[in-house]
Amino acid sequence: MKCELYEELFTGWINKELSPEEKGVLEQHISGCDHCRTELEALQQLWGHMGQFETPEPSANMSVKFYAMLDTYKESVKEQRSLWADIKYQLSNFWQWQPRWPMAYNLAMVAILVVAGYLFFGKSKSDDQDRQLQALSSQVHELKQTMMLALLENPSASERIRGVSYTSEIKHADKQVIDALLATLNNDPNVNVRLSTLDALTHLAGHPEVREGLIKSIVEQDSPLMQLAIADVMLKLQEKRSVGSFKELLKQKDLDHGVRDKIKQTITQLI
Amino acid sequence: MLKVKAGDLDRMGMLFERYNRQLYGFLFHMTYQRELSEDMVQQVFYKMLKYRHTFTGTGEYIHWMYSIARNVLKDHWRKNKQQVQHEGVEAAETIAGGLVPDEAFEKKQAKAELHRAMGKLSESQREILALSRFQELKCQEIAQILGMTEGTVKVRIHRAMQELKSIYVKMER
Ligand SMILES: [Zn+2]
Numbered sequence: 518m519k520c521e522l523y524e525e526l527f528t529g530w531i532n533k534e535l536s537p538e539e540k541g542v543l544e545q546h547i548s549g550c551d552h553c554r555t556e557l558e559a560l561q562q563l564w565g566h567m568g569q570f571e572t573p574e575p576s577a578n579m580s581v582k583f584y585a586m587l588d589t590y591k592e593s594v595k596e597q598r599s600l601w602a603d604i605k606y607q608l609s610n611f612w613q614w615q616p617r618w619p620m621a622y623n624l625a626m627v628a629i630l631v632v633a634g635y636l637f638f639g640k641s642k643s644d645d646q647d648r649q650l651q652a653l654s655s656q657v658h659e660l661k662q663t664m665m666l667a668l669l670e671n672p673s674a675s676e677r678i679r680g681v682s683y684t685s686e687i688k689h690a691d692k693q694v695i696d697a698l699l700a701t702l703n704n705d706p707n708v709n710v711r712l713s714t715l716d717a718l719t720h721l722a723g724h725p726e727v728r729e730g731l732i733k734s735i736v737e738q739d740s741p742l743m744q745l746a747i748a749d750v751m752l753k754l755q756e757k758r759s760v761g762s763f764k765e766l767l768k769q770k771d772l773d774h775g776v777r778d779k780i781k782q783t784i785t786q787l788i
Numbered sequence: 789m790l791k792v793k794a795g796d797l798d799r800m801g802m803l804f805e806r807y808n809r810q811l812y813g814f815l816f817h818m819t820y821q822r823e824l825s826e827d828m829v830q831q832v833f834y835k836m837l838k839y840r841h842t843f844t845g846t847g848e849y850i851h852w853m854y855s856i857a858r859n860v861l862k863d864h865w866r867k868n869k870q871q872v873q874h875e876g877v878e879a880a881e882t883i884a885g886g887l888v889p890d891e892a893f894e895k896k897q898a899k900a901e902l903h904r905a906m907g908k909l910s911e912s913q914r915e916i917l918a919l920s921r922f923q924e925l926k927c928q929e930i931a932q933i934l935g936m937t938e939g940t941v942k943v944r945i946h947r948a949m950q951e952l953k954s955i956y957v958k959m960e961r
Contacts, residue, residue, distance in 0.1 A: 525942040531949070532920060534927060560949050563956070566902055567921050572813040579812070579826045583804050583833055590837055591797050 520546075520553055527557060531564045577745045577779075584742075585678070585709040592675040661686060666697055674707040681713045690721050699730040703737045711743055719750050728756060735762035741773040748776075748783040757787050797837070804833060807850060810923065811857060817918040818861055820907065828864070832857045854933045858915070865911065905956040913948035920945050 526543045529535040535543070547554040661683060668680025684690060684698065698721075702714045721727045731750065738744050744766065751759040763780050766772065772780075808829060815825040835856050836843075843852055906914060919930045927945070931938045 524946045525939055528920075528927065528942040528945040528949075532927070532945075559953060560946075563902075563949065563953055564921065566898070567906075567917070569899060570817075570903065570922070572816055572922060573822060575809065575812040575826055575829065576822075579808065579829060580804070582826075582830055583808070584801065586830065586834060587797065587800055587804075587837070590834075594797070 520550065523553060527560065530557060531561050577742075577749055581712050581742060581746050585712055588707075588709045589675045589678060592673065662691075662694060665694070669697055669701055674710050677701070677705065677707070677710045678713045681710065681717050684717045685720065690724070692726070695721065695724060695727055695730070699727075699734070702730070702734055708740050708742055711738075711740075712746055715743070715746055715750060719753070722754050728754070728758075732756065732759045732762050735759060736765050741776045744773070744776045745779055748779050752783055752786060755787070760784055760787055800833070800837060803836075803849070807853060808833075810850075811853060814854070814918055814923055815857060815861070817922045818911075818914060819864075824864075828857070828860050831860050835860070848929075848932070851929070851932050854919075858933075861911075901959050902956060905952055905959060908955050909948065909952060913944075913951060916941070916944050917948050917952070 523543060523546055526535065526539055529539060530543060547557060665680045665683040668676050668683065671677055671680065681698070681701065684694060690698075695718075698714055698718055702711055702718060705711050705714065715731075718727055718731060722731075731747070731754075735744075735747055735751075738747060748763070751763075763784050767777065767780055811832060812825055812829050815828045816822065819825055819828075832853065836853065839856075843849075906917070909917070916930065916934070919925050919933065920927070925933075927938050927941045931941045934941065936944075
């Protein structure tokens with residue numbers, strides 16, 4: 518047989534899938550073929566070296582995101598309706614908001630005005646028009662914020678997650694937004710909403726009050742998922758002031774074992 | 789998996805627990821980027837959730853998972869065509885360079901070289917080695933995932949190993 522015909526057996530040899538008969542056939546060939554013997558040895562060595570590559574572990578974040586996605590998906594399946602029912606639902610939502618959030622009503626109007634403004638004035642720019650457009654867009658911004666605050670109080674968890682995700686569109690989160698997010702972080706009954714909120718707050722970590730709120734929140738969280746996630750965030754932010762809170766958390770007797778290890782590790786990495 | 793299809797979405801959580809590391813490992817060896825691999829795992833599970841009615845129940849669940857993962861990878865490479873070639877190689881260097889710090893320098897060096905060589909293989913060669921070496925799948929399973937005969941898989945693994953060896957030897961010189 519020609520050497521190429523043994524190629525399949527080479528693979529079986531190095532990954533140990535050969536039957537005794539196949540092994541015999543190959544052994545017989547390499548005992549008489551120097552070329553194949555050295556080749557096989559070299560490949561086997563290489564295969565062994567490859568086994569030393571580490572595969573890193575995924576971060577805790579990955580499963581957090583998966584479960585949030587699964588939950589949101591479940592709710593969306595539950596809420597599936599016919600198109601008409603959907604429109605009716607949207608309308609009823611719309612009117613519900615009216616008395617509490619009259620500003621929300623204006624959102625559509627302002628958006629239309631902005632678009633109309635661009636269309637009407639075209640590309641010609643005068644300072645005056647610029648100022649008008651700026652005023653309008655700041656109004657849109659304010660309304661977005663109002664919408665977001667309204668969504669945070671929605672009974673559906675997926676709507677609340679949607680509200681939290683709006684914060685990424687708000688350029689300058691003010692105290693009202695931050696307070697609402699921190700309240701959600703500490704009090705929302707749904708762990709996925711709290712996780713999304715943690716995510717949103719991490720992006721706002723430039724604000725000192727956000728950092729302080731996060732540190733205070735460490736002892737408020739009783740779900741292992743949240744405790745792990747918040748430890749990750751503190752590491753990412755290299756927030757040394759959180760060590761005290763973590764030590765406080767370690768005092769809890771019923772703390773999950775995995776979480777306990779992670780917290781200890783986090784403390785050593787922070788000090 | 790058939791139970792997931794029937795609408796028992798909680799089952800998806802169990803499947804995730806069972807396979808997420810394995811899938812992450814595969815994607816990591818294909819991209820050498822941690823965050824990207826995590827995002828891709830999420831995409832794969834989202835697609836499995838969304839298209840669960842298309843899973844017929846014939847064949848193994850993990851074969852289906854890998855074929856979705858391969859599509860996600862292809863998608864990524866198509867969208868990032870220009871960067872890809874360098875991305876892989878550079879990332880391999882970063883990873884290899886940042887491995888366990890107390891390893892003997894020489895050993896570390898050799899590992900880094902081999903990693904770099906892996907990064908220079910074609911995507912399909914890297915893929916077949918990732919499946920057989922790092923995922924430790926049997927040739928017959930790989931054949932199902934890639935839609936080839938077992939013999940073809942064996943020959944391709946052999947060719948990929950030869951190629952890897954020749955790149956590696958050239959680098960050492
Ligand atoms: Zn020979």
